[in-house]
Amino acid sequence: MNGLEKINADFATLFKDGREQLEAGCSAVMNGCREEAFEKFVQLGGIPQKTEAYSYADLVPVFDKDYRVVLKYIPQNVDMNEVFRCSVTNLVTHPILTVNGRWFDGNVEPELPEEVVICSLQEAGMRYPDLFLRHYNRYAPKADQDGLVALNTAFAQDGVFVYVPDEVVLERPLQIINLLRANADLMGFQRNLIVLGKHAQATVLVCDHTLSSQHFLMNNVTEIYLDSGARVDYCQVQNQYAGAAQINSLFVSEQRNSAFESNIVSLYGGFIRNNMYVSLNEEGGSCDLYGMYIPDKKQVVDNYSYIDHIAPNCTSNEHFKGVMDDSSLANFCGCIRVRPNAGKTVAYQANNNLLLSDTARINTKPQLVIDADDVKCSHGATVGQLDEEAMFYLRSRGIGREEAKMMMMFGFAHDIIRHVRLEPLREKIDDLIDKRLRGELSRCFHCTLPCRK
């Protein structure tokens, strides 16, 4: 049995033997999805290998570690609110903590309009069965070729649930802070569900951090539903240490005239895979996906997106940029799909990359799959160095070559970061990126974990 077969077999055993523990505390809706999902995982051949969507991502070394899977909540012996302090000052949010993929039992209840719900996924399944049934696992099956998403559905037990009813606008951003802290190598499956009613609005900030130096592998799924006229600003800052791996799948279902905007900033992590599936189901929807990745050392960042224009008159705009140093690897795959009825689609996609070292690598696959004629779709991808003409311009103003290079790299990144709407966060990210590019940063935020080469 090779590595992969063993991993797949281990999952089968875990699913069978751990079933009772797995289902304990979870609602019938969640448990009702498990069997089919696991079958799907098996049917797709287990952990994806050499599939089109994972053609450049080698998952074997990611999975081939002696992880524990803990199927019940282990209370933390410390107050996570004390252990973790967000280092972005001036950022006023409703913080919600998860620990190892589960709702932290010490979360302070945020002051929100009464009908807004923010709770653990487990609790939501019990207390709001109708709502839960309408939305849980309705969007994730979109990734019908991705065994990892099915694996999450089979094993997920908890995460964050957010419901913002019709016409409610959340003034403060929700900050979901995912913390990893354990005393053994750990694998987890977090599942989040965010539902916005008609014309509801929310800003969701997700921060990923590691607090201990074990190996972690998180295979997370977040489903977001936007009813007509709803708006979500989503921002995720991935800042884990080199021993952590995360597979992060985001499913967005957009109805009439809704708007979704996301910024995914991959600052640090051993292995980061982001899947972004957006369905523009009804007319007038718009989505803007931005992403920035700056891996160095041996980090791997793999972004995959699939924007599905199902209804006419929707717009999508996607722009991902990366700066790769040392022996890092970045992959980008973005697909714009325009269905036969989705006339008047306007879709744009771009991916720009800079390689800084002889051993850094980039694979990029921007894709257009267009089955309607009255559309405006374009994409572009570049890999290259800094523009010589721009470099000369800066130097002719008295700026030295090195400084000019730094400025241009910073400018290259800021072109994405400027879309982050939360100003203190934007400034913090800019600052972190600037320091990273200058090589001044040995650790990120207040992270205490050593990331050696």
Next chain:
Amino acid sequence: MEGKLLRIRNLHASVEGKEILKGVNLEINAGEVHAIMGPNGAGKSTLSSVLTGREKFVVTEGEIEFNGKNLLDLPPEDRAREGIFMSFQYPVEIPGISTVNFLKTAVNEIRKYHGLPPYPAGDFLKMIRQKMELTGIDNKLLNRSLNEGFSGGEKKKNEIFQMAVLEPKLAILDETDSGLDIDALRTVAGGVNKLKRPDNATIVITHYQRLLDYIVPDVVHVLYDGRIVKTAGKELVAELEKKGYDWIKEEVKREL
């Protein structure tokens, strides 16, 4: 200030193996405005590129002395720090870098070169505001990415604004009038005139008379086929406008 600010002797330069400048001689004193005119392809832009140190232009012969220093020894940034400024014919768009940040970096790098501490932040902004007023540029351009999405006129005004901030000894305006409407042309020229001082000099490179109606040159040179073939006072501008460049070409032919 005594002596020549710029002295170019027998300058030959080529790009991609092709010789463009074939022995240019030129001297400029502080306080002077020189116009360099000439037909397309004469080598006007090559001259400005060589002066500012664009790498793909190779100097094969001759020398350039600026303020007593051998200019050809210096990389582009040091030439700028020594006080050479070029207003680009096509200013480059640089996304993600705001104009104000860009200028702050430039000013402080130049100060560092001269052994000065960074500009105090408050004073810097005061100075910037003052120069904005002087050159008539819009406040909102400051925080936008450098030249990105600027109109042709805004880009050229931004060049003159940068010139005001960096206070060069020698400013080279490379076809600054191209693509400008009459109002923008006036603003740009007005800015240049206000920046004129006894201790700095300006080279105006242009094809047409119209910019020279506003920035009046002390000396006019005609560059043709890689050489300066005629030098005269400002009356030459009107003559060129009337008669075109052909008579100069004829004159050059006769001399050969």
Next chain:
Amino acid sequence: MNDNIIEEVTGSEYKYGFVTNVETETIAKGLNEEVIRAISAKKEEPEWLLEFRLQAYRKWLTMKMPRWAQLTIPEIDYQDIVYYAAPKQKENKDWEEVDPELKATFDKLGIPLSEQMALSGVAVDAVMDSVSVKTTFKDTLAERGVIFCSFSEAVKNHPDLVRKYLGSVVPYTDNYFAALNSAVFSDGSFVYIPKGVRCPMELSTYFRINAQNTGQFERTLIVADEEAYVSYLEGCTAPMRDENQLHAAIVEIVIEKNAEVKYSTVQNWYPGDKDGKGGIYNFVTKRGICRGENARLIWAQVETGSAITWKYPSTILKGDGSVSEFYSVAVTNNYQQADTGTKMIHIGNNTRSRIVSKGISAGYSSNSYRGKVKVVKGCQNARNYSQCDSLLLGDKCGAHTFPYLEIENPTAQVEHEATTSRIGEDQIFYCNQRGISAEDAVGLIIKGYAGDVLNKMPMEFAVEAQKLLQISLEGSVG
């Protein structure tokens, strides 16, 4: 636009769909080692070549049909295909000896086989089904040391050259169809341009499928020695038949130092009828290697035919400073499917490549560009620019773009751009207002759209190719 062209557009469907009535010698249907031995025996091949075929066949048995393309490919019964079919003719292949029926066929296709009547400056190798019928201007070319002959002849007369280069660019292990071709290839062309020779005329091979139930598996090998130059063109047609026929070819090109090869294709295999019935399955592996410094390979293709096209002419840029360009217009109409593009593999330093792909989809067709640009780790200063545009004529067709950029060196500069659009109503209205009908306006716009590519074809063929574009799209705009 030329009046004749408009007449062509409005007047014709697939005009090469006739069948030549000629006695054909075939081997029984089916594929096994015996069939391969029989093909090899018919061609009186040396033992090493038979061995090559058998190895390829054994490899093929272990392989699976590639499914990654954006194509719906029906199951192909490889036992239901005739792998060898040759029009019967006398041993001696002098022009006067060629069967008049065959002569007439190629005349009708616009490929006169008589040197007196031939297009000036173009030498032709005419291949029908599994054999070469006639190669013109062989002697003229031989005077300059240029070898241009059928593949079978090359095996007999230049075995060392063939053995040296066969499979050196496309090994039989490369892919499913390459393995199949390597096992059963029948005929094709062989070109060798010696050191320092600029081939004095265009070389061209014309492929014709005629017999029923046969597959065509030709193999072309072009070698340009140092400082050599050749422009080569390939054309192809087939009769209209209700059943699908398989065409799986290999083209290998070797380009040495400072040499240049220009390879143009006008692919006009029978595309099937309006309802998608019949047509050729075109699964082709074409690849060149720029082996020496500053070698150049230019691909230009106009793809209008075939029910299914699976084809990626590629270049391995091994020599420092080598250059490759790929220009393609692919048109699909009715129920045609095309998945075509290129691969540029940058290995040598300072290598450059350029890709210009123009897809035009109409009817219910599906048209995909698929291209890979790879820059390996040690390759310094590679440059690539790709532009892939798709034009949709109608709302039932699809246009897809799948570029793959794999870059492992920081000095590389790689840029890909793609757009998808349809012909704007304002463009058509503008033409209407100037007295041009909508149909003609579309013709004009397409001509402009494809112009970048057509300009790269040899002159004689560019005109032909342009007519072909319009014919293929006939009736696609209402």
